[in-house]
Amino acid sequence: MTPLLEINRLSKCYPGRVNALVDVSFSLAEGECLGLVGESGSGKSTLAKLILRLETPDQGEILLDGAPLHALRGRALKNARKHVQVIFQDPTASLNPRLPIWKTVIEPLENYPDVSPSFLSGIRHAKRQMAAVLLDKVGLGPDVLDRVPAQLSGGQRQRVAIARSLSLQPKLLVCDEPTSSLDVSVQAQILNLLKGLKNDFNMSYLFISHDIAAVHFMSDRIAVLKKGRLVDVFASGQLFETRRHPYTRQFTNCQPM
Amino acid sequence: MKPVTAEGKMSMFPNPVQKWVRKPLLLIGTGMLISVLLISLVGPFLVPNDPLAVNMSERLQPPSEKYPLGTDHMGRCLFSRLAVGAQTTLGITALVIFSVIVIGIPVGLISGYAGGRLDAVLMRIVDGLIAFPEFVLAIAVAGFLGPSLINLMLSIVLVKWVRYARVVRGIVxxxxxxxxxxxxxxxxxxxWKILYRHLLPQILSPVLVLAALDVGTVILIISSLSYLGLGIQPPNPEWGAMLNDGRSYFQTFPELMFYPGSAILWVVLACNLIGDGLRDAIHETDPTF
Known part of the structure; x- marks a missing residue:
C-alpha cells in the first residue's frame, strides 16, 4: 500500500543562506500523525511550505498518493492542493483582517465548486449555512459569522483557521506550530480539538512544533529535524528511550514533561 | 476561552463618521472642499454675468452690485470667471487623479505580485520617470505635445502615475x-482572486491618502501650466490662466491676481487638510500603515 505522503531526498536552498533542507526523506501513512520537532531555523517551516507547494524544492520528490506533487503546475496543482490544507502559527496573520469570518471560512469551498464534503451534503449551495456548520465543528457559535478577526480572541481566531482548513475535507492537514502563539490555557483546548477532528474526519497530520510535549501528545511517530537534516525518526512511545539521538535527548531533558 | 462581546470591542472601532467628526482639521478641510464643489456645480447657473463677455468700456472696475468682485482688463466679470473656472480646474483635477489611480494600482499590483522580470521592467520605467523633477517633465511633455486640454492632462498623468505604482507595489x-x-x-x-479580494482592499486607504494629498499638487501643476500658456487656452476661464492674465496689471490692480490665487490656495489647503487628516485617522486604527 502506498503511503499518503512520501518525501524522497528533499533539498531546498535559499540563495545567500545556508541550506534550509538537506536530503530529507520520510513517509506518512493514511490516518497517521507525524510530529516534526526542531529548534528555530531547523527547516520545519520550509518543509511545510514545500509540501504546501508555496515553494518549489531544489531536489527530491514529494509524492501525494503516488502523484508527484513537486512537479505539478496550473490546473493539476490546483486539483492536488485541495487534499492538503494548512493551519499556520499565528491566527492573527493567517486571517484577512477585513473579511467577515463566514467569508474566510468558506473561501476554499468557493474555489472548488466540485468538492462536496460529506458533512455539508444538502447545504452545499447555502454559503452561510456551510460556514455555520464548519464553525460548529470547531466549537464556535453562529454569533461569530459576521464578525471580523479583530473582534475575536486568539483561541477563537485559531478555531476559525482550523474551520477553514477543514472545509475541503483534506486528506492531509499541515499544522505549522498551531499552538505556539496562544495562551497556555488555550493551547490544550486547541490540541484536544485537533485530536478529536483527526478521528472524526479521518485525516493525517503533519504536526510541526518546537514544543516536544505537544508533539508527544499528538503524534504516532516523531521526526527530529536539526539544521535541515532529519536526525531521528521513532514511534512516539519511544521518546524517552536511551538510544535516542543526543539532539532528541536535549529536547526531552530541557523541557518539563 | 474568554468571551468577547461584539459591543465591548466596538468602541475600539468607531465608525468612519464618528472618526471624521472627531478630527477638526479633517472636518474643516472637508467643509472647505464642499464649498468649492458647490460653487463649481451651481455657480455656472447663478453667475451674474457671462464670463466670456468682453466689455471694453467697463474694464478694471472696482467691486459693484453688477460686478461683485469687479472686472478684469477686458471688462469681464471676475466673480463669474472664478465660479466657472472652478468647474474647469476641479473637473480636470478629478479626471487626472482618477486616471492616475486607474493606471497606478494595476501596474503596482501586478509588478509586486508577479515579481521577476516583469517587475524589473516596470520598475525601471518607474525609476526613469521618477528621476526627473515631475514639474519639469510635465512642462517638457506638454510643450512637446502642444498646448491643449487633452495634452495638459496627458502630461500630468504621465508624471503622476509612477508614485502610485511604487506605493502599491511596496504594500503588495x-x-x-x-x-x-x-x-x-x-x-x-x-x-486574480488573491489580487482583488485580499490585496486590493489593503492598498485602498493608503492610495486614498496619496490621492487627497496629490489633488493640491495637481491643481498647482494645472494652474502653472496654464500660467505658462501650455494649459487652458484663452478666453476660457481657469484659475492659473487668470493669474497669467492679471500679471501685467500686478502693480496697479493686484486683485486680478489676488482672487484666483486665493481660490487656488483655498482648494489646495482643503485637500492637504483632508489628506493629512485621513492619514492620521488610518494610522490610529492600523499602526502598521
Missing amino acids: LSEREKEYVLAARVGGCSS
Missing part, C-alpha cells in the same frame, strides 16, 4: 508573504 511586496495570503493560495485562490 510586504503583504504577499503574510500568512493570510499564503492560506488563500493553499485554499485554491487564483492569482
Whole structure:
C-alpha cells in the first residue's frame, strides 16, 4: 500500500543562506500523525511550505498518493492542493483582517465548486449555512459569522483557521506550530480539538512544533529535524528511550514533561 | 476561552463618521472642499454675468452690485470667471487623479505580485520617470505635445502615475508573504482572486491618502501650466490662466491676481487638510500603515 505522503531526498536552498533542507526523506501513512520537532531555523517551516507547494524544492520528490506533487503546475496543482490544507502559527496573520469570518471560512469551498464534503451534503449551495456548520465543528457559535478577526480572541481566531482548513475535507492537514502563539490555557483546548477532528474526519497530520510535549501528545511517530537534516525518526512511545539521538535527548531533558 | 462581546470591542472601532467628526482639521478641510464643489456645480447657473463677455468700456472696475468682485482688463466679470473656472480646474483635477489611480494600482499590483522580470521592467520605467523633477517633465511633455486640454492632462498623468505604482507595489511586496495570503493560495485562490479580494482592499486607504494629498499638487501643476500658456487656452476661464492674465496689471490692480490665487490656495489647503487628516485617522486604527 502506498503511503499518503512520501518525501524522497528533499533539498531546498535559499540563495545567500545556508541550506534550509538537506536530503530529507520520510513517509506518512493514511490516518497517521507525524510530529516534526526542531529548534528555530531547523527547516520545519520550509518543509511545510514545500509540501504546501508555496515553494518549489531544489531536489527530491514529494509524492501525494503516488502523484508527484513537486512537479505539478496550473490546473493539476490546483486539483492536488485541495487534499492538503494548512493551519499556520499565528491566527492573527493567517486571517484577512477585513473579511467577515463566514467569508474566510468558506473561501476554499468557493474555489472548488466540485468538492462536496460529506458533512455539508444538502447545504452545499447555502454559503452561510456551510460556514455555520464548519464553525460548529470547531466549537464556535453562529454569533461569530459576521464578525471580523479583530473582534475575536486568539483561541477563537485559531478555531476559525482550523474551520477553514477543514472545509475541503483534506486528506492531509499541515499544522505549522498551531499552538505556539496562544495562551497556555488555550493551547490544550486547541490540541484536544485537533485530536478529536483527526478521528472524526479521518485525516493525517503533519504536526510541526518546537514544543516536544505537544508533539508527544499528538503524534504516532516523531521526526527530529536539526539544521535541515532529519536526525531521528521513532514511534512516539519511544521518546524517552536511551538510544535516542543526543539532539532528541536535549529536547526531552530541557523541557518539563 | 474568554468571551468577547461584539459591543465591548466596538468602541475600539468607531465608525468612519464618528472618526471624521472627531478630527477638526479633517472636518474643516472637508467643509472647505464642499464649498468649492458647490460653487463649481451651481455657480455656472447663478453667475451674474457671462464670463466670456468682453466689455471694453467697463474694464478694471472696482467691486459693484453688477460686478461683485469687479472686472478684469477686458471688462469681464471676475466673480463669474472664478465660479466657472472652478468647474474647469476641479473637473480636470478629478479626471487626472482618477486616471492616475486607474493606471497606478494595476501596474503596482501586478509588478509586486508577479515579481521577476516583469517587475524589473516596470520598475525601471518607474525609476526613469521618477528621476526627473515631475514639474519639469510635465512642462517638457506638454510643450512637446502642444498646448491643449487633452495634452495638459496627458502630461500630468504621465508624471503622476509612477508614485502610485511604487506605493502599491511596496504594500503588495510586504503583504504577499503574510500568512493570510499564503492560506488563500493553499485554499485554491487564483492569482486574480488573491489580487482583488485580499490585496486590493489593503492598498485602498493608503492610495486614498496619496490621492487627497496629490489633488493640491495637481491643481498647482494645472494652474502653472496654464500660467505658462501650455494649459487652458484663452478666453476660457481657469484659475492659473487668470493669474497669467492679471500679471501685467500686478502693480496697479493686484486683485486680478489676488482672487484666483486665493481660490487656488483655498482648494489646495482643503485637500492637504483632508489628506493629512485621513492619514492620521488610518494610522490610529492600523499602526502598521
